[in-house]
Amino acid sequence: MAAGDVKLLGYFSSPFVLRVRIALNIKSINHEYVEENVMSKSELLLKSNPIHQKLPVLIHGERPICESLIIVEYIDETWTSAPSILPSHPYDRAIARFWAAYTDVKLFAVLQELRTARGEEAMGNIAKKMSEGLFPLEDAYVKCSKGKTFFGGESIGYLDIALGGILAWLKVIEIMANMKILDETKVPNLVKWADKFRQDPSVKGVIPAAEKLIEFFSMFTANEQAAKN
Amino acid sequence: MAAGDVKLLGYFSSPFVLRVRIALNIKSINHEYVEENVMSKSELLLKSNPIHQKLPVLIHGERPICESLIIVEYIDETWTSAPSILPSHPYDRAIARFWAAYTDVKLFAVLQELRTARGEEAMGNIAKKMSEGLFPLEDAYVKCSKGKTFFGGESIGYLDIALGGILAWLKVIEIMANMKILDETKVPNLVKWADKFRQDPSVKGVIPAAEKLIEFFSMFTANEQAAKN
Numbered sequence: 001m002a003a004g005d006v007k008l009l010g011y012f013s014s015p016f017v018l019r020v021r022i023a024l025n026i027k028s029i030n031h032e033y034v035e036e037n038v039m040s041k042s043e044l045l046l047k048s049n050p051i052h053q054k055l056p057v058l059i060h061g062e063r064p065i066c067e068s069l070i071i072v073e074y075i076d077e078t079w080t081s082a083p084s085i086l087p088s089h090p091y092d093r094a095i096a097r098f099w100a101a102y103t104d105v106k107l108f109a110v111l112q113e114l115r116t117a118r119g120e121e122a123m124g125n126i127a128k129k130m131s132e133g134l135f136p137l138e139d140a141y142v143k144c145s146k147g148k149t150f151f152g153g154e155s156i157g158y159l160d161i162a163l164g165g166i167l168a169w170l171k172v173i174e175i176m177a178n179m180k181i182l183d184e185t186k187v188p189n190l191v192k193w194a195d196k197f198r199q200d201p202s203v204k205g206v207i208p209a210a211e212k213l214i215e216f217f218s219m220f221t222a223n224e225q226a227a228k229n
Numbered sequence: 230m231a232a233g234d235v236k237l238l239g240y241f242s243s244p245f246v247l248r249v250r251i252a253l254n255i256k257s258i259n260h261e262y263v264e265e266n267v268m269s270k271s272e273l274l275l276k277s278n279p280i281h282q283k284l285p286v287l288i289h290g291e292r293p294i295c296e297s298l299i300i301v302e303y304i305d306e307t308w309t310s311a312p313s314i315l316p317s318h319p320y321d322r323a324i325a326r327f328w329a330a331y332t333d334v335k336l337f338a339v340l341q342e343l344r345t346a347r348g349e350e351a352m353g354n355i356a357k358k359m360s361e362g363l364f365p366l367e368d369a370y371v372k373c374s375k376g377k378t379f380f381g382g383e384s385i386g387y388l389d390i391a392l393g394g395i396l397a398w399l400k401v402i403e404i405m406a407n408m409k410i411l412d413e414t415k416v417p418n419l420v421k422w423a424d425k426f427r428q429d430p431s432v433k434g435v436i437p438a439a440e441k442l443i444e445f446f447s448m449f450t451a452n453e454q455a456a457k458n
Contacts, residue, residue, distance in 0.1 A: 051331065051365055063320055070326045077319035090306035094294045101296060102280065136280055 006031035007059040009045050011038050012208050013216050015111070015165035016068035017056040022161050023072045025202035027079045069100055072161055083155045092144075093158075096151065099140050100162035106133045111169055118221070120177065127177035130170065131186065137163065138187040145189075149196050156200055164197045171210040172217065235260035236288040238274050240267050241437050242445050244340070244394035245297035246285040251390050252301045254431035256308045298329055301390055312384045321373075322387075325380065328369050329391035335362045336395055343398075347450070349406065356406035359399065360415065366392065367416040374418075378425050385429055393426045400439040401446065 008024065008031055010017035024031055036045055036055055048057045048064035058065045058074070065074050076085035087093050110129045117126055144151045144159065151159040170181050182191050197203055237253065237260055239246035253260055265274055265284055277286045277293035287294045287303070294303050305314035316322050339358045346355055373380045373388065380388040399410050411420050426432055 060320075065320070065323045065327075067327055067330060070323050070330070073326070074319050074323040077322065090303050091289075091292055091294070093306065094299050094303040097299045097302070098294075098296055101299070 005061055008033050009036050009048065009055055009057040011036050011055050013213055014055055015169055018206060019068040019161045019165040020056045020058060020071050021206040022164065022202050023075045023085060025206065026083060026085060026156060027075055029079055069162060072158060086158050087152060095144060096157065096159040099137065099159050103162050107166055111166065123173065123177035124179060127173050127179040127181055130173060131181045134187050134190060138190050141189045141193060150193065156197065156202060160197060164203065167194055167198065168208050168210055168213055172213045175210060175214065234290055237262050238265050238277065238284055238286040240265050240284050242442055243284055244398055247435060248297040248390045248394040249285045249287060249300050250435040251393065251431050252304045252314060254435065255312060255314060255385060256304055258308055298391060301387060315387050316381060324373060325386065325388040328366065328388050332391050340395065340398055352402065352406035353408060356402050356408040356410055359402060360410045360412065363416050363419060367419050370418045370422060379422065385426065385431060389426060393432065396423055396427065397437050397439060397442055401442045404439060404443065
């Protein structure tokens with residue numbers, strides 16, 4: 001398939017976009033990655049996702065698909081050759097979807113608080129909430145992985161992607177709050193999982209460095225401050 | 230399969246529970262329906278959905294599955310004989326999932342406002358927001374149904390179930406706000422769709438009457454008032 005047939009509209013700092021990049025890598029799908037300007041959204045983005053006007057958008061042929069986890073399922077169902085992203089058994093799929101939804105509702109809600117949090121105390125609160133939000137996932141990892149490396153078995157799957165998308169931002173919060181979130185004394189299995197995840201060939205080249213995200217965050221808050229003055 | 234193998238924990242007023250009841254009916258799955266007491270949650274519910282402690286929960290064998298749309302997918306993937314609930318093509322599935330997520334995020338958020346809304350003006354605002362929330366779904370219906378009766382074709386599918394779960398509560402808001410939401414001049418296709426949906430054998434016996442929901446809502450607000458006094 002020519003790269004032009006599959007286009008991903010994305011932005012480097014988005015954990016949602018990262019999910020899709022990882023899924024495309026897992027399936028070795030030749031594609032064009034288009035970095036959007038989030039301050040001035042392209043006509044293509046507005047036309048492709050008129051309802052939410054958000055990234056990521058995958059455009060396959062002429063058809064846009066929106067919402068990161070929906071795109072990941074679409075990729076798995078469209079490029080059906082191995083490796084599979086979703087587990088094969090309906091019950092395992094339901095469990096993976098449950099925890100992916102948990103990640104979206106609980107952890108991303110905490111991440112959203114970064115937009116307004118200023119100062120070390122506010123960052124500390126976010127780090128604490130994020131840490132607590134990981135506890136149930138530590139248990140879920142033990143049950144889902146069944147002794148294997150990833151939630152999905154010996155290779156990265158749906159729930160790994162859903163949760164892994166957030167890892168770079170976890171690091172940012174850890175640095176800014178000066179507090180461990182992926183703490184070996186609290187979530188030892190997730191610490192090991194996160195190390196393996198980051199080293200995976202599908203993840204390595206696309207996960208943003210924490211320093212780059214901190215720089216982006218500083219610019220974002222500085223712009224916001226300038227707009228207020 | 231014996232009914233005891235499939236158990237649904239539910240509550241009559243829940244649009245989320247209704248989704249699962251319709252899916253079980255579509256697939257003609259013999260099951261036990263257990264009406265929960267939402268004021269005093271059962272041990273079985275707390276054990277089966279420890280994270281959210283919410284309904285519905287489907288228990289298949291000994292295994293609980295939570296979250297209405299995840300359960301609907303599980304049912305479709307486990308009982309694979311016709312009729313199918315999800316569309317067969319990955320793109321159509323992605324689109325159905327997109328609008329189902331839209332329903333959850335946009336329309337259910339409006340429905341949540343009922344908990345605190347008191348008086349005709351507040352109800353009017355809810356009715357107006359709900360009405361506006363339906364406009365994009367009117368367009369989506371035209372595109373998805375391709376001239377057929379339901380979003381999913383000639384029989385009720387995933388998006389029909391996702392949106393249809395809310396219909397009884399739309400009626401409640403219409404009555405309390407004294408304002409049409411399913412208005413033929415604004416969403417003519419959805420008006421026709423809703424009529425067909427309500428008449429479907431899988432829906433008829435399980436969709437609650439608006440009067441019963443209004444009675445429930447009055448009791449809920451009266452209890453709340455009593456608790457404040």
